[in-house]
Amino acid sequence: MxxxxxxxxxxxxxxxxxxxxxxxxxxxxxxxxRSRETGDAICGGFLSWRTLESLARxxxxxxxxxxxxxTRTRIIAGERVIEAAxxxxxxxxxxxTLDTVLLARAVAAGAAVERGVTVRSLEGTTASLxxxxxxxxxxxxxxxxxxxVRGAARPAEARGDDPVLxxxxxLAAAPGLTRLIGDAVELHLFDRGYVGINLQEDNxxxxxxxxxxxxxxxxxxxxxxxxxxxxxxxxxGERLAYRSGSEAIDAIAxxxxxxxxxxxxxxxxxxxxQAGVIPSLAGEGMGIAIxxxxxxxxxxxxxxxxxxxxxQRDFARATRRPIALAGLVRDAAERxxxxxxxxxxxxxxxxxxxxxxxxxxxxxxxLDDSPR
Ligand SMILES: Cc1cc2nc3c(=O)[nH]c(=O)nc-3n(C[C@H](O)[C@H](O)[C@H](O)COP(=O)(O)OP(=O)(O)OC[C@H]3O[C@@H](n4cnc5c(N)ncnc54)[C@H](O)[C@@H]3O)c2cc1C
Numbered sequence: 001m002x003x004x005x006x007x008x009x010x011x012x013x014x015x016x017x018x019x020x021x022x023x024x025x026x027x028x029x030x031x032x033x034r035s036r037e038t039g040d041a042i043c044g045g046f047l048s049w050r051t052l053e054s055l056a057r058x059x060x061x062x063x064x065x066x067x068x069x070x071t072r073t074r075i076i077a078g079e080r081v082i083e084a085a086x087x088x089x090x091x092x093x094x095x096x097t098l099d100t101v102l103l104a105r106a107v108a109a110g111a112a113v114e115r116g117v118t119v120r121s122l123e124g125t126t127a128s129l130x131x132x133x134x135x136x137x138x139x140x141x142x143x144x145x146x147x148x149v150r151g152a153a154r155p156a157e158a159r160g161d162d163p164v165l166x167x168x169x170x171l172a173a174a175p176g177l178t179r180l181i182g183d184a185v186e187l188h189l190f191d192r193g194y195v196g197i198n199l200q201e202d203n204x205x206x207x208x209x210x211x212x213x214x215x216x217x218x219x220x221x222x223x224x225x226x227x228x229x230x231x232x233x234x235x236x237g238e239r240l241a242y243r244s245g246s247e248a249i250d251a252i253a254x255x256x257x258x259x260x261x262x263x264x265x266x267x268x269x270x271x272x273x274q275a276g277v278i279p280s281l282a283g284e285g286m287g288i289a290i291x292x293x294x295x296x297x298x299x300x301x302x303x304x305x306x307x308x309x310x311x312q313r314d315f316a317r318a319t320r321r322p323i324a325l326a327g328l329v330r331d332a333a334e335r336x337x338x339x340x341x342x343x344x345x346x347x348x349x350x351x352x353x354x355x356x357x358x359x360x361x362x363x364x365x366x367l368d369d370s371p372r
Pocket of ligand 1: 147
């Protein structure tokens with residue numbers, strides 16, 4: 001058994017953010033990440049203005065990402081299209097770029113990052129690895145994101161009766177596609193799901209979908225679902241016509257939207273998607289992940305392992321409003337009848353979109369900046 005006083009499991013935005021803060025403070029820790037190379041996680045890549053503020057606290061400036069600028073939201077339901085300015089500019093970036101930049105920043109700050117190390121299960125704060133070794137820690141930052149680790153998995157009920165799948169394809173850059181999408185984040189609504197589209201740093205388009213399993217089963221396969229949606233919704237079809245046919249369709253099952261860890265135990269800090277899962281149409285999951293990394297690491301620096309339960313309670317409180325509101329919006333967005341009734345209202349009160357966009361962001365906390 002290898003003793004590691006402070007262990008971070010997962011090197012996505014949440015784990016990397018915690019590692020940067022701990023490394024800057026000179027706190028000894030190890031971050032283990034199962035992938036050997038940084039991949040392109042299934043994610044829309046929309047970085048909200050609030051997420052950008054958190055990134056700046058970690059020393060990551062937008063220019064380091066070379067990302068596409070996003071200033072508008074465009075909501076498309078059948079023939080109806082409404083547009084509104086975002087409260088503040090956002091960015092579109094691939095996860096490969098973002099995760100690479102964050103982990104590099106952690107290493108530069110002095111973090112010990114071990115790649116190709118997979119935690120198979122947890123017992124308290126002791127981690128068993130898939131090669132049979134064990135890491136004994138006093139404090140564990142669980143940042144495994146979309147993936148549950150045996151012994152600390154989120155409850156199965158959180159997935160709901162008709163679980164949600166995340167799907168993603170990337171469309172290669174093309175001038176016509178750039179003209180269609182421009183500086184907007186698009187939300188295409190359909191029965192039991194939605195598709196988000198925005199451009200990224202290389203002008204490729206990230207097409208990311210959240211869809212209920214029943215809708216997927218009815219279509220037969222992810223590719224068949226995309227074909228069916230492209231036929232049924234001409235504006236979406238216009239964008240999907242840029243597929244070459246050779247794009248991989250990445251998928252993740254059972255996304256527990258709406259789930260939050262409302263209380264914690266000493267020594268275990270749950271971060272990112274392991275702390276709370278906001279519906280992806282809000283474009284704030286990475287913001288919550290990075291804020292959780294900042295706050296958990298600062299809470300630990302101020303109060304040690306014993307600070308975990310209070311951090312978890314406070315973080316659950318901080319994410320209650322954005323997650324609940326995004327859940328209501330998602331429920332409406334996935335029901336064509338509700339959408340058709342609500343869209344005229346949104347177009348007559350443009351400030352409503354702005355207000356919803358603002359209220360689905362995580363608020364500020366003293367723990368964003370320093371230990372408490
Ligand atoms: C369809 C979809 C679209 C989305 N679009 C957006 C968007 O546009 N904007 C936005 O802000 N958010 C979006 N999100 C949410 C966002 O992707 C997540 O909230 C965010 O990635 C959470 O970060 P994390 O660090 O908690 O987890 P992750 O990003 O999932 O990172 C977890 C890391 O832990 C590693 N890991 C996992 N298990 C183990 C293990 N057992 N041992 C070692 N390492 C492990 C993984 O390899 C990974 O690197 C979207 C989500 C979905 C599903």
